[in-house]
Structures are given as C-alpha cells and as structure tokens.
Amino acid sequence: MEKEGKNKKENNVMTPKEIITYFKDKFKKGIKNVKIEKKTAGVKKNEFVVLWMEIDRKIFKNAVKELAKIQFPHLAVISGDDIEKEIKLNYHFSLYYAKRLEEISINFSVKLPKNNPSIETITDIIPGALITEREIQEMLGVKIKNIPDKRRMFLSNEFPKSVYPWRKDEKGINDKLINKLYMRK
Amino acid sequence: MKKKKEEVKEVYPLCIGPIHPALKEPAMFEFKISGEKIVDVDINMGHNHRGIEWMARSRNPVQIIYLAERVCGICNICHAYAFCRAVENIAEIEVPERAEYIRTIVAELERIHSHLLWAGVAAHELGFDSVLYLTWRVREKVLDLIEYLTGNRITKAIMMIGGVRRDISKEQIPKIKEALRYYKKIFVKLKSIFLEDPTIAARTKGVGILTKEDALTLCAVGPTARASGVPKDVRQDQAYLAYGDIDFKAITPDILTGEVNGDVYDRIVVRLLEVKQSVEIIEQCIDEMPSGEILFEKKIPVLLAKLKNTIGEGIGRHEAPRGEVFHYVRLSGKENVETWKIRAPTYNNLLSWIPMLLGEQIADIPIVAASTDPCISCTERVAIVKKESKKREILTKEDLTKLSVEKTRRLMKG
Numbered sequence: 142m143e144k145e146g147k148n149k150k151e152n153n154v155m156t157p158k159e160i161i162t163y164f165k166d167k168f169k170k171g172i173k174n175v176k177i178e179k180k181t182a183g184v185k186k187n188e189f190v191v192l193w194m195e196i197d198r199k200i201f202k203n204a205v206k207e208l209a210k211i212q213f214p215h216l217a218v219i220s221g222d223d224i225e226k227e228i229k230l231n232y233h234f235s236l237y238y239a240k241r242l243e244e245i246s247i248n249f250s251v252k253l254p255k256n257n258p259s260i261e262t263i264t265d266i267i268p269g270a271l272i273t274e275r276e277i278q279e280m281l282g283v284k285i286k287n288i289p290d291k292r293r294m295f296l297s298n299e300f301p302k303s304v305y306p307w308r309k310d311e312k313g314i315n316d317k318l319i320n321k322l323y324m325r326k
Numbered sequence: 327m328k329k330k331k332e333e334v335k336e337v338y339p340l341c342i343g344p345i346h347p348a349l350k351e352p353a354m355f356e357f358k359i360s361g362e363k364i365v366d367v368d369i370n371m372g373h374n375h376r377g378i379e380w381m382a383r384s385r386n387p388v389q390i391i392y393l394a395e396r397v398c399g400i401c402n403i404c405h406a407y408a409f410c411r412a413v414e415n416i417a418e419i420e421v422p423e424r425a426e427y428i429r430t431i432v433a434e435l436e437r438i439h440s441h442l443l444w445a446g447v448a449a450h451e452l453g454f455d456s457v458l459y460l461t462w463r464v465r466e467k468v469l470d471l472i473e474y475l476t477g478n479r480i481t482k483a484i485m486m487i488g489g490v491r492r493d494i495s496k497e498q499i500p501k502i503k504e505a506l507r508y509y510k511k512i513f514v515k516l517k518s519i520f521l522e523d524p525t526i527a528a529r530t531k532g533v534g535i536l537t538k539e540d541a542l543t544l545c546a547v548g549p550t551a552r553a554s555g556v557p558k559d560v561r562q563d564q565a566y567l568a569y570g571d572i573d574f575k576a577i578t579p580d581i582l583t584g585e586v587n588g589d590v591y592d593r594i595v596v597r598l599l600e601v602k603q604s605v606e607i608i609e610q611c612i613d614e615m616p617s618g619e620i621l622f623e624k625k626i627p628v629l630l631a632k633l634k635n636t637i638g639e640g641i642g643r644h645e646a647p648r649g650e651v652f653h654y655v656r657l658s659g660k661e662n663v664e665t666w667k668i669r670a671p672t673y674n675n676l677l678s679w680i681p682m683l684l685g686e687q688i689a690d691i692p693i694v695a696a697s698t699d700p701c702i703s704c705t706e707r708v709a710i711v712k713k714e715s716k717k718r719e720i721l722t723k724e725d726l727t728k729l730s731v732e733k734t735r736r737l738m739k740g
Contacts, residue, residue: 187565269545
C-alpha cells in the first residue's frame with residue numbers, strides 16, 4: 142500500500158506554477174517576491190526552471206515541511222548574504238531530481254533582522270542540512286535554534302569569537318585580522 | 327567467559343589526520359575504536375581554508391573566473407562554469423550553441439581524467455601500485471588531449487562569461503576521435519582489472535555501505551549517491567549545456583551488476599562506467615556540434631560594463647566528476663561581485679562518511695574514505711589554520727596505507 146502511494150505521488154508531478162499556487166494558498170502573505178526563471182539550452186532548446194520565493198521567518202519551517210511533503214527535497218546548500226540591516230539566507234532546494242529533465246530548482250530566501258538573527262534548524266526534516274547550518278552559524282553569526290551540533294565547522298577554535306567572515310559590517314573581517322604579506326619587510 | 331572478555335574491550339580514541347588517509351589533502355577523522363571496530367566517527371574540517379569567497383569581494387566577474395579555476399586542481403572547469411552559468415542567468419546572456427558544446431566536451435574530458443585519477447588512488451589504497459601506475463599512465467592521454475584543445479593540461483582557462491575562449495577546429499577532431507578510440511579499447515582492460523579481480527572484490531564488496539535512504543536524507547551527490555541507487559545527476563535532471571540534446575541516463579551500479587549495494591565496489595562500478603559514458607557523450611557532441619560563434623561578447627570591457635549595470639541573484643549548477651557543484655552569485659550594480667558562495671560536491675558527501683565508516687575496521691578506513699573521491703580544497707575556502715596538538719595516538723598516512731596493504735596481502739594468501 143505504502144509503495145503504491147509513493148508511486149502515485151511520483152507520477153503526479155507539479156508544474157512550477159502549481160508549486161507556487163500551492164504555497165500561496167497555504168501561506169497567503171507569508172510568501173513574497175515570487176519569481177519564475179526559465180532558461181533553455183542546447184540546440185533542442187529544452188527548458189529548465191528555477192523558482193525563487195521569499196518566505197517570512199515565522200512560517201519558514203512550515204514551508205520547508207510542506208516542501209518535503211511534495212517530495213523529499215535535495216538541499217544543495219544554504220547561502221548567506223549581508224544586506225545592510227538584515228541577513229538574507231537562501232535555501233537552495235530542488236525537486237523531482239533523479240529524473241530526465243524534470244528537476245526544478247527551488248530557492249527559499251528568508252530575511253533575518255541583525256538585532257536578532259536566529260532561525261529554527263531544519264535538520265530534523267533534512268539531516269543533510271547539518272554542515273551548511275553549522276557553516277551559516279559561524280560565518281554569519283546566525284543563531285540556528287535547536288541545531289544538534291553547535292560546534293564550528295570550518296573555522297578553527299582560535300578564530301576570534303563574534304567575528305563573522307561573511308558579514309560586511311563591523312562584525313566582519315577587520316583590517317587587524319588580515320595578514321598583508323606584501324607589506325612585510 | 328569469552329563474552330565477558332568482549333565487554334571489557336575498551337573504547338579508545340583514534341585520530342587520523344589532518345594529513346588525509348585518502349587523498350593528499352587535510353581533513354581529520356576522530357574515531358572511537360573498540361578492538362578493530364569503528365564505533366564512532368567525527369569529522370574535523372577547516373585545515374585548508376583559503377578565504378576564496380572573501381578574496382572575490384575585491385574582484386570583478388571576469389577576474390573571478392580565474393580565481394574559481396583555482397578552487398580545485400581537478401574540477402577547474404566545474405567551478406569556472408558554475409560561476410559563469412550563475413552570472414549568465416542573472417545578466418540574461420545567451421550563450422552560443424557551439425560554445426555550449428565545447429564546454430560539454432571539455433567538462434567530459436575533465437571527468438575522464440578525474441575518474442582515472444581516482445581509480446589510481448583507490449588501487450594504491452588497496453596496495454596495488456602497479457594498477458596505480460597503469461591507470462595514471464592511461465590518464466596521460468586525456469591530459470595531452472586537454473592540452474591540445476585548451477593549451478593547458480590541468481588549469482584549462484577556457485571558460486568565459488558568455489562562451490569559451492578557444493574554438494575546436496576541424497583539424498583537431500581526428501586527434502580527439504583517436505583518443506576516444508584509445509579509451510574505448512583500454513576501458514575493457516580497466517574493467518576486467520578493477521571489477522573481475524577477486525582480491526579487489528574481497529576488499530570492496532560489502533565495505534563502506536551507504537544505504538539509499540541515507541544517501542537521500544544526507545543529500546549525497548554524484549557517484550556516491552548514484553552508487554547507492556539514487557540516480558541524481560544534474561546532467562540528466564536539467565537541460566543545460568549540450569546535455570539536454572544528448573540521450574543518456576545517470577549510471578547506477580545495477581546497470582552492470584543487476585543489484586545496488588551502495589558499497590565501495592559499487593562506487594568503483596559507477597565511476598568506471600562513467601568514463602565510458604563520457605567518451606560516448608563527447609562522440610555525440612563532436613558529431614552534432616553546431617557551427618557559429620563561440621562568445622556572446624568578444625570585447626571584455628563591453629562585457630564588464632554590461633555586468634556592472636546588472637542587479638540580481640542567480641544560481642549555477644553543474645555535475646562535476648564528484649557530484650553537483652553549486653554556485654550562488656549576487657550582482658549589485660557595482661564593479662565587483664557582491665556575494666559569491668561556492669558549494670563543492672565533497673561538502674554534501676561529508677556526512678555520508680559517517681554511516682559508511684561505522685562498524686568498519688581500521689584497515690578499511692583508507693579505501694572507504696577514498697571511495698567518495700573527497701576533494702578537500704574544494705570544500706574549504708576560508709583562511710587561518712592552527713591546530714593545537716592533542717596528546718593522542720595518531721596514525722600517519724603511511725601507517726594506514728601499510729595496514730591496508732597488509733590486509734590485502736592477507737586476503738590474497740587466504
């Protein structure tokens with residue numbers, strides 16, 4: 142029975158527009174700045190689609206849960222961006238992978254205010270998100286709530302605390318930390 | 327009485343690295359060992375951070391292409407291409423069809439050389455150095471061909487935003503075809519050496535298993551995922567470059583053996599078959615290559631001026647030899663790139679080491695760790711490294727290889 146249900150789901154592929162209406166119906170105003178990017182390639186001009194959605198922090202985890210209901214998503218990575226008063230995280234998912242020309246890239250972005258940059262972990266939904274969440278935590282100073290492993294990932298323990306290399310403000314890499322080899326005598 | 331003895335077995339820590347037990351790159355494994363068995367694994371990274379994304383903040387998009395090529399010595403087409411694709415997506419640059427075919431050919435040549443390099447390393451880890459020499463000699467042919475086509479053996483410097491920097495002329499095609507024939511012939515030999523040898527089978531079958539479920543939930547990519555029965559392959563899943571035109575399917579081990587075990591043997595199967603697949607893809611590309619321009623914009627200052635006035639974000643994905651490469655780029659109407667995030671395939675395969683290594687023997691660490699074809703220089707890119715030495719028992723790479731070789735010899739005798 143369970144197997145049958147799975148097959149049914151697999152045959153029932155949603156189009157990019159359906160995915161967007163699915164999320165919009167579910168979360169109403171929580172979804173903003175929706176963008177569908179279509180590109181063609183090669184001589185045959187086959188198409189591939191990239192979706193972009195900005196998601197409110199309050200409903201973010203539920204949105205990821207909804208996404209996982211469609212199909213277990215592939216998480217490429219979480220990228221982070223320092224945009225003045227906010228930190229923007231981009232969760233790069235994809236659906237319908239492992240099938241000929243059917244994959245859809247789905248990017249969820251979420252904005253966090255700098256005075257309280259925190260977000261729930263998604264490792265309970267996607268265990269493979271652990272490394273990228275640890276990286277976001279040390280590189281941007283975003284607090285990932287309930288992360289199962291709080292340690293640093295790539296920075297060594299000697300690296301000063303409360304300096305976050307991906308930040309572009311006063312918490313980023315300052316001049317003192319840069320070793321200018323060409324200025325040495 | 328016997329049972330009691332086993333209970334007394336103490337669990338002791340064992341650190342391997344930062345000098346890597348597989349490829350010559352730094353990563354540290356902290357194991358908990360009970361007797362010969364691994365009961366816990368922790369991976370300690372960050373020994374090779376070079377701050378490449380940070381360095382990119384003071385560079386313009388064209389300068390970054392050359393920086394991207396230096397992320398990794400092997401996957402230098404992948405990173406340069408993924409970056410170019412992201413920028414092309416943002417600026418809506420149409421890449422000429424011919425350029426897409428040339429990019430495909432070079433990317434597949436890179437896959438052949440990378441997989442052969444890996445096959446040699448795997449043979450070395452098992453203690454078959456003669457096979458290492460054979461595969462690396464075979465690899466020379468593709469390196470020579472890459473040099474013939476791009477001017478460089480390793481760092482190809484052929485990518486440009488909106489196309490490629492060198493065309494493939496009609497006169498060059500016979501030499502490519504000759505190399506492809508050579509690989510088709512040698513493939514039969516490599517297949518019998520790696521897949522029919524009873525000792526290699528004994529050392530790799532049932533070792534380092536990654537289940538299909540783990541491969542999915544840990545978001546594994548590339549041959550590591552495919553060997554576990556998840557046919558993820560960006561080339562197959564998305565239409566990009568010439569891959570949308572060419573008919574092929576992601577390789578899983580059941581194509582050859584009829585079953586998926588997700589062990590080291592299956593990962594050898596997948597990589598070897600992919601060498602053959604790459605040869606076939608290149609053949610199709612050469613036959614069907616359209617004529618025309620190879621660059622969107624020949625004048626680099628014009629291209630840079632266009633990018634300077636572009637605002638937006640984009641992603642670039644490509645199937646590197648080790649799996650999916652992912653780049654995120656944001657342009658903000660300035661001369662330099664605002665944000666750039668690189669994600670190499672090994673990054674996503676780090677976590678899959680843990681289920682692979684649990685329960686295995688110490689002597690199996692080198693081959694299991696090497697079986698994902700890890701590339702640490704890709705995975706880590708931020709500066710500053712100093713690791714205080716802790717007083718623990720540390721096995722060097724030489725000790726480990728010795729252990730592994732001894733195990734192979736034991737098996738050969740028995």
